[in-house]
Every structure is written in C-alpha cells, then in structure tokens.
Amino acid sequence: MAILIDVSTRVLVQGITGREGGFHTQQMQAYGTQVVAGVVPGRGGGETLGVPIFDTVAEAVARTGADTAFTIVPPAFAADAVMEAAAAGLPLGICVTEGIPVLDMVRATAFIAGTPMRLIGPNCPGVMTPGQAKIGFIPNHVGRPGRVGVVARSGTLTYEVIQGLSESGYGETTAVGIGGDPVLGSTFVDILPLFADDPATEAVVLVGEIGGSDEERAAEWIRSSGFDRPVIAFISGRTAPPGKRMGHAGAIISGSTGSAQGKIDALTAAGAAVADTIEEVVRLVGERLAP
Amino acid sequence: MKLLEYQAKRQFDRVGIEVPSGRLARTPEQAAAAARELGRVAIKAQVPIGGRGKAGGIAVVDTPEEAHREAVRILAMEIRGYPVRSVWCETGLEIAHELYLGITLDRDRRRLALILSAAGGMEIEEVAATSPERIAKLWPDPFAGPRPFEVRELAFAALAHAPALTEARGRLASALVPLAQTLYRLAVELDAVTCEINPLALTADGRLVAADGKLEVDENAEYRHPELATELALDLEGEDGRTGEDPYEAEAKRRGLTYVHLPGGSIGCIGNGAGLVMNTLDLIQQVGGRPNNFLDIGGGANAEKVRTSLAMILTDPDVRGVFINIFGGITRGDEVARGIVQARDELGITVPLVVRMTGTNEVEGRRILAEAGIVPGTSAPEAARKIVELVGGAG
Known part of the structure; x- marks a missing residue:
C-alpha cells in the first residue's frame, strides 16, 4: 500500500521542455513513473521524451487520462499553472517550484x-512511493519499498531519511516532501491522516x-486523533x-514562534520520539517497529 | 525587504490614507527648511529597525535652528548598526486615541490577516500576549478583499474593549471600512507580508491618520517592485556604500547567494537545500565546532555557483576550513564536484575542504573529486567530525 501516488498514477508535466523539467521527467521515467503528457502553452502537437505535448492542461487530461500534475515552471508562472491544473479537475498536484511570491500562493x-x-x-x-512511482526530485536510488511513512518540510533531509531507512532495511511506504x-x-x-488510513504504514517519520x-x-x-503508530521526529x-x-x-x-525547542517540546509531549541526528531517527524507528 | 517609514507613508499617501505632512531631509539644511515650512516638527531617523526613539533618533523641534542642530546630531548616528542617512521631518498631531490597524501573513490560515486593536502604539505581539481579547482579526477572501460588513464586525469587536470610544464607535466603524479596504489593496499591490499602521491616530477633531507605518515586501516578489528596491538602496547605502547590514551578508546578496553570516565561527558551510544546511550547522556544533555561515546553493546549482559560493565564504579570514554537504536531488553531484575542483585550483584554496557527497550523479561526482585529490565521504556526521578535527576543535 501507499499514499498519494502508486504504479497506476498518470502524470502530466507542466514545464516538460525546460532544462530541469526535461531532466527530471527522464529521471521519473527511468524510475517507472507513467508520464503521459506534457503541457507547454504554444507547443501543443509536439512531442518530447516520447511524451505528447499539449497547449492546455484541460486538453492533456481529456486526451491522456492524466490524474496528477507535476508543476516545474518558473516562479512567476507557477501559481497560475497550479490553478490551471486544479481547474482541469486533477485530484493531485505536486509543485516543486522555488521562489513563488507568497500572495500568489x-x-x-x-x-x-x-x-x-x-x-x-x-x-x-515531491513524492516517492518506492518501487512504484516518484514525482519530483527525490533521487531514484534512495527509496526501497517498506514499512515507514515519511513526511518532511526540507527536501534534502527527506532524501537523508529515506536513504537511512532504506539502508537499514525498514524501507518506506511513501515519502512526502511538503515544502519549505x-x-x-x-x-x-x-x-x-493519509498515513493513518494506510495499513501498510507501521511508523511515521516527521522531519520539521x-x-x-x-x-x-x-x-x-x-494527540487528539489518537494516532496509534509510532512517530519519530x-x-x-x-x-x-x-x-x-x-x-x-x-x-x-x-518573536516567540518557530523555535526548534518549542517544536521538540510539543512533539515530545504528544508522544513522538524526537531524534538528535538522522542516524538516531533510523535507530529509533528500528526500536519502535514490531520485529 | 523592509521599507523605511517615509517610504511606507508615501505609499499610504498615494492611495489616499491620511498621513501627517512631512519632508525628507538628507542634510541639516533640508531639515531646517522643512521646519521653516511646516513649523513645529518631529525629526525622525530613517532606519529599517525598531527602537530608534529609545536610541535618541527622534527629536521634536520648534525652530529651523533647532531642526538644523538636531538633524546634525541624528544624521551622525548609527542605530543598532544602521548609519542614519536621512531624517523624516513631520508635523505633530493632536491625538485623542491610538489604534492599531495592520495586515500580516497568516501561514496557518494561508491568508492575509487584517488586525485591529484599540490598544495602539504598542508592539502588537505584546498586546497579543498580555491581552489577546483586545485584538480583533479578520481573514478576508483573497479575491474579494475585506467586505464592509466584515470590517464593521471587526471594528465593533475591537472597540468593545475601549470604553472611551463607545460613543464614537458607529462613526469609527464607518470610517474604518474604506481605510481597511484601501490598506488591504495596497498590501496586495505591493506584495506586502506586513503592512501596519501603528499607531493609527484618532485626532482630536475626529480624523484617522497614519502616525507611523511599517511595510515589508515579500522577497520572492521583489522582482515585481524594482522601484522600491532602488529607492531603498539609495536610502541605506549613502556615499560610502555601507548599509548597516553585516558586510559579508551584503556582499553575498550582491553575488546572488543565499547566505547568513555567523560571525566568529571558523568553519565555512555549503550545502544544497535549506534543511540540509541547517542540519549541517547543527552537526558541526554537536561535535564542538563553530560554523561561520549558512550558505544554501539551492536546487540545480551549477559548477559556477559552487565556485562563487566557495569564494564568498573564504572572504572571511576567520574561516579555517570548509564543509561541503551535498545530497543531490535536483542538484547533480558531478556539477558540484567540477565547481569545487575549479574553485580550489583557480582560487588557490589552502584551507582543508571536507566534502560529503551523495545522491544524483554521485558516482561521477566522487570520481571527479577523487581524481583531483579530494576524498569525498558519504556520512554527514562523520564528515562533520572530520572538519572539526582538521580545523582544531572549537574556534
């Protein structure tokens, strides 16, 4: 099991012809992700990386049955691209663009x-469900199908945690980078709550x-939901x-908000185990997983 | 980007929010001329930081001579590191009551919050901490902005805690509707993450006047407001180019780098991704070292960016070693490795470099480093210990 994306996910890429868009589309294809469409206004009818290009998201969805948007366009256009994907009815959007004006968001x-x-x-x-699909930047080799859900604000620390969990043999159900x-x-x-509904997720690592x-x-x-699986933060x-x-x-x-200690205290009080290093995250996961 | 008081007030004035009459003076002669024209004025230091009143950066004067004398004094000041480049000379107000009206980004609600309090003149965070019931908040629809009835509700909620204003509340609520709507439109137009009138003065004759202003523009949106950045640079830099910022941070900004200086540290730090670099600093401190900086090369950095970053870090002579921590996702290990090798050879770097490299194109990256005689590691804590050892512990 997994959350958000799996082997059946059909991805359209907004910005597929950009330098980064092209590179990461190739990486996603190499991972086995089904990339079914690209959207580049004005370049509909073309093709790149074996993927048909459309002028609009609505057309791409109608023609290919895409169900997830991967948005990798420059910051000035990103919020509009996200809205276009939402308006086309897509249930999931993943936007990796950095530097979008906050009021646009x-x-x-x-x-x-x-x-x-x-x-x-x-x-x-982005998001990775090891062995099935990944959308975004998470390096292909780090994931391994397994038992732990990962949710993180930082990108690179997401990779660190995934690699640690993979190398120790615990593996991941799905890893989600929520952004900074x-x-x-x-x-x-x-x-x-998505991990709570996924019976395959036996523990969750939260990187804040x-x-x-x-x-x-x-x-x-x-605390309030009575989440019944170990959380390692x-x-x-x-x-x-x-x-x-x-x-x-x-x-x-x-001011008084945002300090690391306040967060550590709140998570500890809610019953989470808070680690000092990524290595300790992996060790604490091991201690809390059923043998 | 934090605007200066006079810039904020000029923005207020432009959109029709009343502000006291004022003149900007960059010389004592201009301050004297302002006093001659306006009469009794307050001479206020224009610095992008609070606490100027306590520091002696504000003086009320009655004559042009006094204005000249006080301007000489204030223009020679440095307030918490910021040289005073200009003073704002403005007429006083007969204030009956001080209110607070502000707009700020509320991350949890994903909206701008419109905040009103009858307890103006104080830090709003302080009011929020000591008497939260005196603060009323509204989260307007981002497309529609605040609606009149919403502002009226906000006003009555805030004024309920100010007995002195009970009688005037109907009139005040009506006056606050267009004011709040205008302020909200201004915040949206300027991509402001903070747009604050504190105090919002209710004058003896019943007008609402912005007695002070704070405007902070979202850094990600600065490209949409180049004129504000240009004006601000003029005000902060003066003839000697000193901005009051940390000189290393100012230089890094000019070079287009995401850099935070931690003066006194001995270990330069570079990484890709903010979380990773923050964690790198944490790791170095955990093993007894002192980081000199935070430098995030970001996603997808090329060799040139790595070279620029290394050169930047080494401008601080306190740096006795550099820790480069790369976990490639969008960033490719081979690009980073090429940048490191180039930088070392071209800049003649002699301090120890410890590189931790893993992720996208890591094999190629490690090969490039190894061929150049730099041995890359794969574990971050191990690499942190190594650099601290090489630099010689705490320093």
Whole structure:
C-alpha cells in the first residue's frame, strides 16, 4: 500500500521542455513513473521524451487520462499553472517550484480549495512511493519499498531519511516532501491522516524545521486523533539564530514562534520520539517497529 | 525587504490614507527648511529597525535652528548598526486615541490577516500576549478583499474593549471600512507580508491618520517592485556604500547567494537545500565546532555557483576550513564536484575542504573529486567530525 501516488498514477508535466523539467521527467521515467503528457502553452502537437505535448492542461487530461500534475515552471508562472491544473479537475498536484511570491500562493490555495485538488508544495522535493512511482526530485536510488511513512518540510533531509531507512532495511511506504514555503498546499496535518488510513504504514517519520507552527499543529493532531503508530521526529535549525531567515522563506524564528525547542517540546509531549541526528531517527524507528 | 517609514507613508499617501505632512531631509539644511515650512516638527531617523526613539533618533523641534542642530546630531548616528542617512521631518498631531490597524501573513490560515486593536502604539505581539481579547482579526477572501460588513464586525469587536470610544464607535466603524479596504489593496499591490499602521491616530477633531507605518515586501516578489528596491538602496547605502547590514551578508546578496553570516565561527558551510544546511550547522556544533555561515546553493546549482559560493565564504579570514554537504536531488553531484575542483585550483584554496557527497550523479561526482585529490565521504556526521578535527576543535 501507499499514499498519494502508486504504479497506476498518470502524470502530466507542466514545464516538460525546460532544462530541469526535461531532466527530471527522464529521471521519473527511468524510475517507472507513467508520464503521459506534457503541457507547454504554444507547443501543443509536439512531442518530447516520447511524451505528447499539449497547449492546455484541460486538453492533456481529456486526451491522456492524466490524474496528477507535476508543476516545474518558473516562479512567476507557477501559481497560475497550479490553478490551471486544479481547474482541469486533477485530484493531485505536486509543485516543486522555488521562489513563488507568497500572495500568489495565498490566491492559488484559496482557488484550489474549491476544486478536487490536493496540492503538495510548492518549493518541495515531491513524492516517492518506492518501487512504484516518484514525482519530483527525490533521487531514484534512495527509496526501497517498506514499512515507514515519511513526511518532511526540507527536501534534502527527506532524501537523508529515506536513504537511512532504506539502508537499514525498514524501507518506506511513501515519502512526502511538503515544502519549505510559508504558504503550502499541504502541511503535516494534511498528510498524517493519509498515513493513518494506510495499513501498510507501521511508523511515521516527521522531519520539521524552525519557523511557523506546523510541527506544533502536527503534535496536536497526533494527540487528539489518537494516532496509534509510532512517530519519530527530527527538527533542523536547532542552532539557528532568531530573526535570520535560514534559506527557506518559511524557516525563520520570529518573536516567540518557530523555535526548534518549542517544536521538540510539543512533539515530545504528544508522544513522538524526537531524534538528535538522522542516524538516531533510523535507530529509533528500528526500536519502535514490531520485529 | 523592509521599507523605511517615509517610504511606507508615501505609499499610504498615494492611495489616499491620511498621513501627517512631512519632508525628507538628507542634510541639516533640508531639515531646517522643512521646519521653516511646516513649523513645529518631529525629526525622525530613517532606519529599517525598531527602537530608534529609545536610541535618541527622534527629536521634536520648534525652530529651523533647532531642526538644523538636531538633524546634525541624528544624521551622525548609527542605530543598532544602521548609519542614519536621512531624517523624516513631520508635523505633530493632536491625538485623542491610538489604534492599531495592520495586515500580516497568516501561514496557518494561508491568508492575509487584517488586525485591529484599540490598544495602539504598542508592539502588537505584546498586546497579543498580555491581552489577546483586545485584538480583533479578520481573514478576508483573497479575491474579494475585506467586505464592509466584515470590517464593521471587526471594528465593533475591537472597540468593545475601549470604553472611551463607545460613543464614537458607529462613526469609527464607518470610517474604518474604506481605510481597511484601501490598506488591504495596497498590501496586495505591493506584495506586502506586513503592512501596519501603528499607531493609527484618532485626532482630536475626529480624523484617522497614519502616525507611523511599517511595510515589508515579500522577497520572492521583489522582482515585481524594482522601484522600491532602488529607492531603498539609495536610502541605506549613502556615499560610502555601507548599509548597516553585516558586510559579508551584503556582499553575498550582491553575488546572488543565499547566505547568513555567523560571525566568529571558523568553519565555512555549503550545502544544497535549506534543511540540509541547517542540519549541517547543527552537526558541526554537536561535535564542538563553530560554523561561520549558512550558505544554501539551492536546487540545480551549477559548477559556477559552487565556485562563487566557495569564494564568498573564504572572504572571511576567520574561516579555517570548509564543509561541503551535498545530497543531490535536483542538484547533480558531478556539477558540484567540477565547481569545487575549479574553485580550489583557480582560487588557490589552502584551507582543508571536507566534502560529503551523495545522491544524483554521485558516482561521477566522487570520481571527479577523487581524481583531483579530494576524498569525498558519504556520512554527514562523520564528515562533520572530520572538519572539526582538521580545523582544531572549537574556534
């Protein structure tokens, strides 16, 4: 079992002819992901990487039965691309673009709230269901089908955790990178219930970072929902100085909110095991999984 | 990008929000001329940081001579590291009551929040912490903006805690509707993540005037507002080009790098991805080292970016070793490796380099490094220990 994407997922790529769009489409194809369409306004009728190109998402969906949008277009156009995919009725969108103006995302998330779409990202590494499909940047070789769900704000730490879980033999059901922007399509509390509904997920690793209160809200959800599987958490930015934006637009300790310690305390109080290093994440997962 | 008070007020004035009459002065002569024209004025240092009043950066003067003297004093000041380049000279108000009206990004709700309080003049976070009931909030529909009835509800909720304003509440609520709508439109137009009037002065004769202003533009949207950045640069840099920012951070910005300086540290840090770099700093500190910086080369960096990054980090002579931590996703190991080797050879780098490389194109990347005599590792904690050892522990 898995969440969000599996072997049957049919992906359309917005921005398939860009340098990064092309490279990662190839990587996704090599992984076995079904890429059924590309959307590039003005280049409909063409073909690239063995994939037909359409002018609009609506046309691509009608002609190919695509059910998931992978959005990898420049920041100035990304929010509009996400809305186009949502308006076409796609149930899942994954947007990896970094640097989208935050008010564009305020409007886009409000728009998609009235559509069937669940959005992952932006500024995220994407989603991988090992052995079945991946959409986004997660390196092909790191995943291994298994027992642990992963949900993370940081891209590279997502890879670290997946690699650690894979090398130790536990493997992953699905790994979801939710992104590092202040306004996200999905936060921890949107993804955790999906793992709760997936019987194959025996434990969840949650990778948070400084800034905002998504980790605190995740802790509250774990407590109030009675989530019955172990949660192992890791928070990066513990030594970051307040008031400094640490790369991610969302990663900043401002005033009394967003500190690593507050998040660690909230998660610990909710019964999660909080690790000091990625290595310790893997060890704690091992201790908590049924033999 | 935080605008200065006078820039915010000019924006307010442009869209029809009343502000006190004022003049910008970059010299004492201009300040004296402003006082001659406006009469009694407050001379206010224009710096992008709070606490200027306490630091002595505001003076109320009655004559042009006094204005000249105070401007000389204030223009020579440096407030919390920021040299004062200009002063805003503005007329005083007869204030009957101070309110707060602000707009800020609410991450949890994924909307802008419109905030009103009858307890103006204080830090709104402080009011929120001590008496949250005195703050009223509204999260307008991002497409429609605040509707009149919503603003009226907001106003009555906020004014309920100010007995002095009970009688005037109907008139105030009506006046706040167009004001809040205008402020919201301005925030959207400028891509503001903070747009605040504090205090919003209710004058003795019943007008609502923006007595102070704070405007912060979303960094991701700066490309849509180049004129604001240009104006701000003029105000901050002056003739000597000093901005008051950390000089290394200012230089990194000019080079287009995502860099945070941690003065006094001895280990330069480069990684791809904010979370990974934050974790790199955490790892170095866990084994007793002191990181000198945060530098995220981001996703998809090429060899040139890696070279620029290394050159930037080494401009601080405190750096005695560099830890490069790469877990390639969109970033390709071979590109990074080429950049490292190029940088080392061209810049003649002699301090120890420890590279941890894994992920996309890692085999090719490791081969390039190994051929150039740089031995890459695969475990981040191990690499952190190694660089701390090479640099000689805490320093």
